[in-house]
Amino acid sequence: MLIKDWMTTAILTVDINTSVMRATRIMKENNIRRLPVMSHGKLVGVVTDRDLKEASPSTTSDVDLHEMYYLLAEMKIKDVMTDKCISLQEDDTLEKAALVMLKEKISGIMILDAEGNLVGLLSETDILRGFIHATGIQDGAHQFVIDMPDKPGSVSRVIDLLRKQDARVLSILTSFDDAPPGMKRVAIRVSIDDANVDTLKEAIGKLESYRIVYHGKDDLKNLPTKSN
Incomplete structure (x- = not known):
């Protein structure tokens, strides 16, 4: 997934002055x-709400209210901004952006084109949208999490079984850290007729060294909300 497909292109900016x-x-x-x-016309920094709060006089200070407003009106963004803002290219991957955000503990990245022009912003929410889309969870699909041998062709054996049950593969995610030694843990989300699920589980269970760690279908009808 490329950043340019998920970034926000309607950008509000401010001048250094x-x-x-x-x-x-x-x-x-x-x-x-x-x-x-x-x-x-060129990106020189970024200012966050935290930067502005830290730059503003405290309401508990001895500064007169009118004086405080005067100071805020005179203080420029160039005096409080961060000039070492992290940026990526629009053709970089969404996964790379997520890695950078996690490593640097930031919630947004400036996106540039090949000429160094600002063309977008990428936030945590944008990355989540991309991840949700890639997994296929919004389609109400079944998910199988399977431990299988870390060998070429091991996933293909499961795909062959899915094909026999007329299942459509929506996403495949592989991890190794949480799998037993010599194994890999593969999460496969599929669209399949509920009547064929038990037959599929039985077929996977017959594969040597394959183990279904989890199977389920997410209930998306009653998702928790802030009002609950």
């Missing part, structure tokens, strides 16, 4: 947490 007060208002009105900072 924008006041902190105006940037704060832009963030609040648009419910966003970061703003790319531009100078002469």
